[in-house]
Amino acid sequence: MTARPVAHSVPEIEGQLEKLWAQAAVARAQAAQAENALIAAQAEAAARAATSDTSATSDTSATSATSATSGAGSHNVAARTSVLNLVVVAGDQGSAEKCAATILGAASRHASRSLILSAVDPEGPAGLEARIDALAMSPAGGRAETGAETVHVVVRGETGLHLASIIVPLLVHDLPVALWWPNDPPLGSHRADRLLPIADRLIVDGSAWTGNGLDLLGLLAVAAEQHQLVVADWALLRQARWREAIASVYDLPDLRPHLGAVRRIEVEYAAAEPGDPAGKTNVVRPLYHVAWLASRLGMTVAEPVNRESDGRRTATLRQKDHAVEVVLRPVVSDLGAGSTVRVKIVSRLRGAELVGEVAAGDRSVEVMVWDNGRERVRRVYVAPRLTDVDLLGRAVEEGAADPVAVHALAMAGRLLGVESALHKAERHRSQDHD
Amino acid sequence: MSPSRAPGPPPPARTALQLREATTAARRRPRPDADVNPLRQGLRLERVPDPCAFVLFGATGDLAHRKVLPAIYQLWRTNLLPAEFSLVAVARRPYTDESFAAEVHASLEKYSRVQPIDQAAWAELAKRISYQQLDFADDAGFDRLSAALDDLDAKCGTAGNRLFYLATQPSQVTEIVRQMGRVGLDHEMRGGGWRRVVIEKPFGRDFESARHLNHEVSKVLRESQVYRIDHYLGKETVRNLLVFRFGNGIFEPVWNRSYIDHVQITVAESIGVEGRGAFYEETGASRDILQNHLLQLMTLVAMEPPTSFQADALRNEKVQVLRAIAAPDSEHVRRNVVRGQYDPGWVEGEPVPGYRQEPEVDPESETETYVAGRFTIDDWRWSGVPFYLRAGKRLPKRATEIAIQFKEVPLRLFRESTGDPAPNVLAMRIQPDEGIMLRFAAKVPGLGLDVRTVNMDFAYDTSFVVDSPDAYETLILDALLGDASLFTRADEVEAAWSVVTPIINAWADMPSPQFPNYASGSWGPEAADELLGRDGRRWRRI
Numbered sequence: 001m002t003a004r005p006v007a008h009s010v011p012e013i014e015g016q017l018e019k020l021w022a023q024a025a026v027a028r029a030q031a032a033q034a035e036n037a038l039i040a041a042q043a044e045a046a047a048r049a050a051t052s053d054t055s056a057t058s059d060t061s062a063t064s065a066t067s068a069t070s071g072a073g074s075h076n077v078a079a080r081t082s083v084l085n086l087v088v089v090a091g092d093q094g095s096a097e098k099c100a101a102t103i104l105g106a107a108s109r110h111a112s113r114s115l116i117l118s119a120v121d122p123e124g125p126a127g128l129e130a131r132i133d134a135l136a137m138s139p140a141g142g143r144a145e146t147g148a149e150t151v152h153v154v155v156r157g158e159t160g161l162h163l164a165s166i167i168v169p170l171l172v173h174d175l176p177v178a179l180w181w182p183n184d185p186p187l188g189s190h191r192a193d194r195l196l197p198i199a200d201r202l203i204v205d206g207s208a209w210t211g212n213g214l215d216l217l218g219l220l221a222v223a224a225e226q227h228q229l230v231v232a233d234w235a236l237l238r239q240a241r242w243r244e245a246i247a248s249v250y251d252l253p254d255l256r257p258h259l260g261a262v263r264r265i266e267v268e269y270a271a272a273e274p275g276d277p278a279g280k281t282n283v284v285r286p287l288y289h290v291a292w293l294a295s296r297l298g299m300t301v302a303e304p305v306n307r308e309s310d311g312r313r314t315a316t317l318r319q320k321d322h323a324v325e326v327v328l329r330p331v332v333s334d335l336g337a338g339s340t341v342r343v344k345i346v347s348r349l350r351g352a353e354l355v356g357e358v359a360a361g362d363r364s365v366e367v368m369v370w371d372n373g374r375e376r377v378r379r380v381y382v383a384p385r386l387t388d389v390d391l392l393g394r395a396v397e398e399g400a401a402d403p404v405a406v407h408a409l410a411m412a413g414r415l416l417g418v419e420s421a422l423h424k425a426e427r428h429r430s431q432d433h434d
Numbered sequence: 435m436s437p438s439r440a441p442g443p444p445p446p447a448r449t450a451l452q453l454r455e456a457t458t459a460a461r462r463r464p465r466p467d468a469d470v471n472p473l474r475q476g477l478r479l480e481r482v483p484d485p486c487a488f489v490l491f492g493a494t495g496d497l498a499h500r501k502v503l504p505a506i507y508q509l510w511r512t513n514l515l516p517a518e519f520s521l522v523a524v525a526r527r528p529y530t531d532e533s534f535a536a537e538v539h540a541s542l543e544k545y546s547r548v549q550p551i552d553q554a555a556w557a558e559l560a561k562r563i564s565y566q567q568l569d570f571a572d573d574a575g576f577d578r579l580s581a582a583l584d585d586l587d588a589k590c591g592t593a594g595n596r597l598f599y600l601a602t603q604p605s606q607v608t609e610i611v612r613q614m615g616r617v618g619l620d621h622e623m624r625g626g627g628w629r630r631v632v633i634e635k636p637f638g639r640d641f642e643s644a645r646h647l648n649h650e651v652s653k654v655l656r657e658s659q660v661y662r663i664d665h666y667l668g669k670e671t672v673r674n675l676l677v678f679r680f681g682n683g684i685f686e687p688v689w690n691r692s693y694i695d696h697v698q699i700t701v702a703e704s705i706g707v708e709g710r711g712a713f714y715e716e717t718g719a720s721r722d723i724l725q726n727h728l729l730q731l732m733t734l735v736a737m738e739p740p741t742s743f744q745a746d747a748l749r750n751e752k753v754q755v756l757r758a759i760a761a762p763d764s765e766h767v768r769r770n771v772v773r774g775q776y777d778p779g780w781v782e783g784e785p786v787p788g789y790r791q792e793p794e795v796d797p798e799s800e801t802e803t804y805v806a807g808r809f810t811i812d813d814w815r816w817s818g819v820p821f822y823l824r825a826g827k828r829l830p831k832r833a834t835e836i837a838i839q840f841k842e843v844p845l846r847l848f849r850e851s852t853g854d855p856a857p858n859v860l861a862m863r864i865q866p867d868e869g870i871m872l873r874f875a876a877k878v879p880g881l882g883l884d885v886r887t888v889n890m891d892f893a894y895d896t897s898f899v900v901d902s903p904d905a906y907e908t909l910i911l912d913a914l915l916g917d918a919s920l921f922t923r924a925d926e927v928e929a930a931w932s933v934v935t936p937i938i939n940a941w942a943d944m945p946s947p948q949f950p951n952y953a954s955g956s957w958g959p960e961a962a963d964e965l966l967g968r969d970g971r972r973w974r975r976i
Contacts, residue, residue, distance in 0.1 A: 240477070243473070243477055244477060244482065246473060247471055247473035247474045247477060250471050250473060251471055251474075256471055259471070259472060259473070293473075296472045296473050296475065297472060297473075298472075364517065378591075379485060379516070379517070379518060379591065380517040380518070381482060381516075381517065382482075382513045382516075382517055383513075384513055402476065403476050404475075404476035404477065
């Protein structure tokens with residue numbers, strides 16, 4: 001069942017939402033009544049049958065039937081079990097529709113109140129128009145239950161500058177708020193500063209940002225620390241299977257000490273054009289690989305990422321007392337621009353060289369390990385491409401910040417030379433001590 | 435402070451901000467540790483099991499086709515199995531690899547919980563299925579199996595890791611394990627190559643036989659290699675019980691004898707023996723449900739918080755509960771345990787036969803199809819709190835539920851109200867309609883002060899309208915990952931039997947029961963109601 005009432009103000013939207021809930025509660029009460037009646041009829045049938053056999057048993061059944069029918073005077077209260085408020089700042093209506101479809105796909109697992117905001121005619125008169133889609137899911141037993149509702153809000157004119165004033169009254173209280181920016185988020189702008197404080201979680205897709213994505217990634221790292229935001233970046237989520245595969249290189253206990261002796265991390269990525277001469281290929285995903293490894297292995301940044309004349313990006317990390325060379329290399333590949341083609345980690349320990357390599361395959365990643373030139377491990381991990389519904393689901397399902405993502409994003413910021421307020425305070429304090 | 439520096443004044447107390455920054459900085463630089471793989475830390479992705487061969491004994495049987503094979507297909511379809519996976523089906527009947535795979539496909543079309551079958555995923559899985567005809571008493575057959583598994587390691591990269599799943603008759607377990615030991619299939623290899631054995635319930639039919647079975651298994655396998663499966667523990671709501679208890683702070687303070695009046699656990703089935711009369715004649719409700727499902731649920735409700743979610747930490751606490759259950763003597767059994775057998779009646783609008791009229795059942799059978807008991811746990815948390823457990827066949831509906839009834843308020847302030855508020859109840863529904871219900875009193879809207887009992891209901895299927903994984907999927911994946919927390923340990927099995935065996939023995943010494951004693955479609959024998967009635971309580975109407 002889908003209802004699509006139309007409203008032109010926030011109070012009207014609130015009124016329409018209340019009406020939807022009332023309808024759902026009536027449907028629920030009717031379904032419960034019908035179920036009780038059925039149970040009573042069955043119990044009576046059992047009691048009648050038992051009368052012919054033993055009178056003692058029939059008494060028991062009759063009591064059951066009476067009480068089941070009366071329900072001991074109890075009523076079912078419809079309890080809202082939605083898991084979050086999902087606010088989408090879609091920008092244009094095309095993106096809004098795409099996001100709505102993704103939310104619908106994920107609704108069965110993450111019943112949300114979704115507010116999808118898009119703007120038209122910024123120079124025109126102020127105002128808004130909203131429509132509400134209620135998704136009534138039919139669980140086992142056939143009872144109607146409103147599990148999720150989506151409020152589509154199209155804003156006009158100056159109203160587009162005050163989105164927070166529309167969003168806040170429409171949030172379901174006591175539920176976390178996830179703010180999803182499907183396109184380039186306006187980080188660092190006044191608009192973002194008004195919206196970020198109402199969010200507990202920010203959902204972005206760094207791999208879909210325009211240009212190489214590095215400026216926005218740096219701003220994202222700063223915003224995450226400043227606003228204490230949990231950031232779910234689809235670019236990082238997409239690499240989950242890669243991380244699993246890379247971690248598996250060091251699962252053999254005798255190879256594990258090599259994690260403290262890494263000398264070189266090299267990431268090859270698919271370039272938009274050979275050599276990526278303009279440096280416009282989005283390199284958020286390749287950089288995340290390095291950031292994750294560096295953050296897990298206790299590395300610090302000696303020299304931030306720099307673009308070389310041949311199109312490579314290089315950086316230098318430090319691990320204990322040795323340098324770790326970092327190279328992001330554009331290569332020609334059939335994969336989409338910015339996709340990781342290969343991650344190679346070279347370590348040297350007591351004269352022995354270990355090379356761990358994870359390469360993209362067809363819906364899989366392949367792990368190869370050479371110990372002093374001798375092959376030690378070769379295995380394949382199935383790595384199907386995650387859909388937008390999968391990614392949205394993963395982005396909202398964690399209750400708290402994923403420490404892996406927090407550390408990777410903070411390290412990405414440092415690799416880009418962005419010094420956050422927190423990091424700066426830490427550095428100043430250590431200088432004071434010295 | 436550095437030893438080279440002269441002692442100075444103590445550093446000033448740090449502000450909350452400084453402490454937070456210091457903590458953040460410390461978190462930011464995890465140090466590699468030789469014992470753990472730092473790249474594994476914090477990964478949220480479902481870990482994919484190691485490359486392995488899954489050796490399914492009893493592969494042509496009902497359990498294999500209804501449960502185990504659909505679970506493997508589902509795990510494969512959702513990419514939770516490694517690419518280097520191989521399924522070796524083992525049974526007595528003659529099949530080729532292809533004919534067996536065709537039979538599996540037919541079973542999936544019938545029993546897979548997700549339809550239609552994903553043909554691309556199936557085609558990949560089918561390539562990994564092979565069949566070995568084998569008589570479990572045949573030494574040469576096991577030699578061939580061992581050689582075939584070694585070949586698989588070379589051909590398919592299964593790396594010497596093997597999970598042996600014994601979906602066979604219980605009587606065949608000892609022989610299969612003995613044969614495995616004889617040919618060395620139990621030997622784990624250095625630097626990898628694990629060997630695990632999953633054994634289906636029942637684990638014995640009384641305390642002595644369970645101990646004997648454990649002893650025979652332990653001659654060949656270490657306890658850490660044995661995974662005794664009780665599929666109830668893999669159910670989503672049973673696992674949620676752990677999350678509910680130990681993931682929410684508000685319930686723990688009231689989870690004890692000071693606030694809880696009593697606990698009721700019900701496993702009700704509307705079906706009869708469903709063509710398994712011969713099996714049920716040997717089993718009965720006590721062995722089939724009480725010894726495992728009911729006692730497992732009771733331990734999960736009553737256990738102390740474990741120190742971690744590691745297998746042994748969990749199982750230690752469960753065993754503690756079982757050992758604290760007062761051992762029933764024959765007088766206790768006579769007063770506090772009720773057995774019943776169903777007569778003909780009506781269930782779900784259909785007439786059904788009595789137990790003694792079922793196929794393969796003795797017309798004079800004294801096997802119980804219903805059992806209810808009052809148990810107590812002698813420890814500081816639960817002393818004096820009765821746990822009422824009941825399980826039966828041909829009851830009015832299928833329902834499994836745990837209900838915690840809290841004590842009444844110390845002073846009834848609303849006596850003049852039209853309705854006296856009933857005590858609070860927290861009910862956890864295991865099946866069907868999985869969810870959690872809290873019953874409490876609320877004022878009826880109006881000028882008076884009428885109080886009514888209302889239910890606040892959390893239903894899984896309305897919060898998460900997705901299929902939960904089947905219990906077998908959960909448990910098979912856990913076994914492949916080496917996580918034994920939802921499997922039963924040897925001492926746990928024996929402790930459970932030490933509660934149930936005295937009941938079975940006491941019944942054997944008592945006069946013949948007056949069977950049948952409850953009509954199909956009723957909630958069990960009258961004596962079960964009296965059991966609670968004596969304490970001034972009654973069974974919940976589910």
